[in-house]
Amino acid sequence: MKLYEKFADDIQRLIRQGVYRPGDRIPSVRQASQHHRLSITTVLHAYLLLESRGLLESRPQSGYFVSLTREDSKGRARELQQSKPIAVSSxxxxxxxxxxxxxxxxxxxxxxxxxxxxxPSLFPSEKLNRYAYTAGRDKSMWGVTNALPPGDPYLVRQIARRYLENGMSVDPNEIIVTVGATEAINLCLQAVAKPGDVIAVESPTFYAMLHAIERMGMKAIEVSTHPEYGIDIAALAAIMRSQPVAACMVMPNFQNPLGFQMPDERKRELVEFAARVDMPIIENGVYNELYFGDTHPSTLKSYDKKGLVLHCSSFSKSLTAAYRIGWALPGRYRDKVEKLKFLNTLATPVIPQIAIAEFLERDGYExxxxxxxxxxxxxxxxxxxxxxxxxxxxxxxxxxxxxxxxxxxxxxxxxxxxxxxxxxxxxxxxxxxxxxxxxxxxxxxxxxxxxxxxxxxxxxxxxxxxxxxxxxxx
Amino acid sequence: MKLYEKFADDIQRLIRQGVYRPGDRIPSVRQASQHHRLSITTVLHAYLLLESRGLLESRPQSGYFVSLTREDSKGRARELQQSKPIAVSSxxxxxxxxxxxxxxxxxxxxxxxxxxxxxPSLFPSEKLNRYAYTAGRDKSMWGVTNALPPGDPYLVRQIARRYLENGMSVDPNEIIVTVGATEAINLCLQAVAKPGDVIAVESPTFYAMLHAIERMGMKAIEVSTHPEYGIDIAALAAIMRSQPVAACMVMPNFQNPLGFQMPDERKRELVEFAARVDMPIIENGVYNELYFGDTHPSTLKSYDKKGLVLHCSSFSKSLTAAYRIGWALPGRYRDKVEKLKFLNTLATPVIPQIAIAEFLERDGYExxxxxxxxxxxxxxxxxxxxxxxxxxxxxxxxxxxxxxxxxxxxxxxxxxxxxxxxxxxxxxxxxxxxxxxxxxxxxxxxxxxxxxxxxxxxxxxxxxxxxxxxxxxx
The missing domain is CATH 3.90.1150.10 (Aspartate Aminotransferase, domain 1)
Known part of the structure; x- marks a missing residue:
């Protein structure tokens, strides 16, 4: 196999793995040549080959992009199509x-x-268990007042630091620790809407979102969702012209079940749209750490200038599900969510919070x-x-x-x-x-x-x- | 000091400690004579002395009773009076x-x-911590599916056994394990009432009850409450003649803040009244294990024939508050509460459940x-x-x-x-x-x-x- 063919196959694999998504610009010929220590000619040959395979397309003055009309040529299974739900709330x-x-x-x-x-077999449960044991030997861990919201300061600091490492600046004082993301989502939804209100969700949507809506006696309306780009903002806007929507709940990264990562531009558009119509967005980010690409995906929260994004996440998908430790970054609804947390479950147990904080501080979470x-x-x-x-x-x-x-x-x-x-x-x-x-x-x-x-x-x-x-x- | 004076002082102390409450019948002269190996004359002398002190009163054909108009002769602080709240819901x-x-x-x-x-210094946190560590070494503890409602079967069995030891027969299948009694109370309230509904509470009432009402956007109405006998059933009935009341929340044993234990007859009356008007009662039993008398107090639940009592409790007051392990026995609302638990926090962590179950199984909880x-x-x-x-x-x-x-x-x-x-x-x-x-x-x-x-x-x-x-x- 020639060098340019090998390089073309590498890129093709990255596209198949979803590192480069349809519409993404791939590194320029010059950049790729530098990064991979290949000649300009080799990279150019590889890109032309991928263009002939229908995987890339060149755009004048802009560079090479992953084709939008990609067809998986291997196997019989094809890509999904955008959903077309019926726009009736229920x-x-x-x-x-x-x-x-x-x-x-x-x-x-x-x-x-x-x-x-x-x-759980891939998770560091032994280490967490030892940290929990050590924490539990400290008498001061057995009170309740130190478990009151917003959360243990040690863990809160680690969470804020982790966001920073992923390029998102977070005010530690905004963080409310919860019993898993489930509680975070419930509290955020209760903070922004009331029984009977209509909540917009993706279609298909992660059932945890539907559960929160069900529990509060609200109504859901499903919005057409693209299997790679996420919720259709135009479709959402159209719905909102015909009926009031109190909030929108989405999972912009690695959505369950579709697995997409909304392109950054789409995320920005969605947040700007929400700002225009003054609609809170509940962002479920529990899978954010589990990306297949090179870099941590951006969050809706990072585009939010008006405090309208209530970002929820947890350690349950990335470190351990057994401790049920999640959190919310509720933007302008922070105090309301903190109060609701207090009313809902009073306190989040401290020992598991410390065990996780210790793991993040001492071990290689990354x-x-x-x-x-x-x-x-x-x-x-x-x-x-x-x-x-x-x-x-x-x-x-x-x-x-x-x-x-x-x-x-x-x-x-x-x-x-x-x-x-x-x-x-x-x-x-x-x-x-x-x-x-x-x-x-x-x-x-x-x-x-x-x-x-x-x-x-x-x-x-x-x-x-x-x-x-x-x-x-x- | 003569023997009958000593015995009189013993009885007086028991009355002061609340073992015998005003209106309670104390053991007959014959019974006391047998139990304490005293002569009939000694006991009779002691009772007459207490009668002269105004602490006992004899009733023909019935025996001796603790006086209803007891005055604490020592010190300057007097007993509380029955509350007279304004009967307006809010x-x-x-x-x-x-x-x-x-x-x-x-x-x-x-x-x-x-x-x-x-x-927490009186609680066995070291033992619990060790049990938790041992449980956490078992890989199967780190999943989530085994943490789904209703609760870990080992703990559920221990809870049911504990009720049995206290003379209350409980169906283990009715038990739903929760994140502390706080969650149990919230779920039970949501199962029986909806936003805007009026909920009757004691006056004064434990604020956890008010929190649950606040969280659900319901209204509270305070019912006159006697500092020793608890909620005034006639006052509750009077309120219900003027407005609909969706449910009643009470703490019949060692109420926070009043500390009373409702007499059995009052408990039975309240449950029978609720049955007549078909009103659910949420019973907060978190202090039940902390009695000063000789026997475990009865619960409203034990008088309930129609499944209208939703009994809530936890280990937070009696074993450890750090684990946040509570439960509900929701009567006829069991399935609804189980579903709400799933929606609210999905799962209750298993490791602390096992640690508590181990303590109950292996160590002397009693x-x-x-x-x-x-x-x-x-x-x-x-x-x-x-x-x-x-x-x-x-x-x-x-x-x-x-x-x-x-x-x-x-x-x-x-x-x-x-x-x-x-x-x-x-x-x-x-x-x-x-x-x-x-x-x-x-x-x-x-x-x-x-x-x-x-x-x-x-x-x-x-x-x-x-x-x-x-x-x-x-």
Whole structure:
């Protein structure tokens, strides 16, 4: 293989992994030549080859960009299309289905393809456990008054520092520590809207968002969402011309289930739109640390000038889910959220906060994250490959830019609940599409989790789901 | 001292400690003679002496009863009177004051007389910490699916067993583990009422109840409450004739701040009344284990035949507050509360659940409880004695039958917020009465915590508060 072919394949892989997304500008010929110690000619040849493959397009005076009309030539599975939900707000009741689905995952013998949680085997639980033990030997950890909101100052400092390392300046005084991101999202939603209000969500949307809306007796309206660029701002604007929308809840990075990373320009546009119409945005950033690209993704919060973005996150996806430690950066709603936290659960236990703060202070959090990001990126590719090969003709799937879930569209003839039942009988769990919508638009979609270290058992389970999908389509 | 005088003094002490409450029948002469190996004549002499002191009264054919018009002859502080709140429902906003008060307690140098929490020094934190460490070494503890509601089966079994030991039969399947009793109360309230609804509470009431009402945008109405018998059922009935009341929230045992234990007959009456009018009762039972009498107090739940009592409790007052482990027994609302728990915080961390379950299984929980009950009863007496001696003429105070707080009524000229500020300047925290009401009926009341092991520092602080109260009354 010639040098330029090898380099072209490298770039192609990065595009497939989602490091470069459709519409992204890739490094200029001169930059690439310097970074990779290749001659200008070699880089140019590689770019021309990729252009001929339809993966790149050159734009005069601007450089090379990843094509917007990319076609995955390998395998049978195609890319997803933008969703077209019905623009009618509706009350929400998905939690029973979600809870029963999650319960089936609790069975240790089941293959947890339906799990929304990261496989804990890659997480530093031994170290955290030791830090918790050491913290617990300090008598002062056993009071409650030091556990009152906003949160333990040691952890708060570590969280603020981590944002700074990722290029986002955060006021530590804005941070409210919560019982997981779930509580953070609930409190933020309660701070900005009241029962009966309409909340705009992505379509499909992460069911935790729907749960918060359900709990508060609010209504949801689903907004058309592109599988790579995220929520359609024009569609959102159109909805708001016909009815009042109290707030918008989105997951701009590695959305669950679609896996996209909203391009920076889109993020900025969304925040500017919200500022114009004075609409709060609840940003769920729990997957932000799990990117497959070279750099940490930006947040909506970083574009926010009016304090309208309520940013929520947690350590549950990146360090440990067992401690249920999350937080909110609620912008101008900070005091309201702090008060609601106090009313909702009074205090967040201190010992786990200290254990996490110690890990962040003393151990290589970034090192740990690099390891799991790499594992997830590889496992995403493996799962995509298996789905491409073994799922029925006509299957479409997401191309995750981070996180650990894959979203799969099956034939419209498939009922995901039936598929779920059949898979469960074989000891395999999957996430039925019903959970991600207030309508049944996703009745033929499923979500698969690829956070578990790859194994024959996982591979065989994915293949088995593909075979069952074929059966369900007949 | 003669034998009958000694026995009379024993009985008098039990009455003062609240073991026998006004209106209680004390053991018959024959029973007492058998139990204490005293002659019939000795017991009879003792009872006659107590009758002459105005502490007992004999009723023909019925036996001896503790006088209803008991006067504390020692010291200057008198008993409290039944509250007469204004029967107008109102929206609630006490949480800011409570949070800022609790924060001042967080200062390690302050004397924590204002704390609502038990002093952790009497709690087995080392053992719990070791159990938590051992549990955390088990990889399976680090998942999330096993932390989903209703709760860890090991802990749930221990909770059910504990109720059984206290004479209350409980279906383990009814138990929902929560993030402290705070979450349990919130979920139960949301399960039975909606925003705008009116909720009946005791007067004064524990502010955690007011917080739950505030958080849900409901309204509170305060019901006249007797300092020894609890909520006035006739007054509650009268309110309900003039306006709809969606639910009632009470703390029948060792109410915070009044410290009373509702007599069994009153409990039964309240539950029967609720059944007649089909009104759910949220029962806060967090202090149930901290009784000063001989036997575990009964619960409203134990009289409930219609599933209308939602019983909430936690380990925060009796074992450790740091873990934030509580639970609900929501009666007929069980499934609703389980769903709301899932929506509110998703999961309750498992490791602390296991640590507590291990302690209950392996160590003497009852032994630990006996130790703290004894300490609290002694400390209550000491604090009552100091208040009697050093607080200004006209001071009234509660006679706690359990728990660890004393409720003190000062001269109407005293503003508890001013007293709070003056005490804080001397490094002493107190609980201002404002926190316990939606009106300012208790502006001249304070709550003092006696859970800390007695010391000169505590004693001097109580005396100092008494002196400041005298200053504020001028």
């Amino acid at each position: 009350s929400v009741d998905v939690s029973r289905l979600v809870l029963s689905t999650l319960r089936s995952i609790g069975d240790d013998n089941a293959v947890p393809l339906g799990s929304p949680y990261p496989d 090192h740990h994250l690099r390891r799991i990001r790499k594992a997830y990126a590889q496992q995403a590719n493996l799962m995509r490959t298996i789905v491409s090969r073994f799922f029925p003709e006509g299957t479409r799937m997401s191309s995750p830019a981070g996180g650990y879930v894959l979203w799969i569209e099956l034939s419209p003839k498939v009922d995901a609940m039936r598929l779920y039942q059949l898979a469960l009988e074989q000891g395999i769990t999957i996430g039925p599409g019903y959970m991600f919508s207030i309508s049944d638009s996703y009745r033929h979609f499923i979500r698969l989790n690829y956070s578990s270290p790859w194994s024959t058992r996982i591979e065989q389970a994915v293949i088995a789901v593909g075979k069952l999908a074929a059966i369900c389509a007949h | 929206s609630v906003d006490v949480s800011r004051l409570v949070l800022s008060t609790l924060r001042s307690i967080g200062d390690d140098n302050a004397v924590p007389l204002g704390s609502p929490y038990p002093d 032994h630990h409880l006996r130790r703290i009950r004894k300490a609290y009863a002694q400390q209550a007496n000491l604090m009552r004695t100091i208040v009697s001696r050093f607080f200004p003429e006209g001071t009234r105070m509660s006679s706690p039958a359990g728990g660890y707080v004393l409720w003190i009524e000062l001269s109407p000229k005293v503003d508890a917020m001013r007293l709070y500020q003056l005490a804080l300047e001397q490094g002493i925290t107190i609980g201002p009465g404002y926190m316990f009401s939606i009106s300012d009926s208790y502006r001249h009341f304070i709550r003092l915590n006696y859970s800390s092991p007695w010391s000169t520092r505590i004693e001097q602080a109580v005396i100092a508060v008494g002196k400041l109260a005298a200053i504020c009354a001028h």
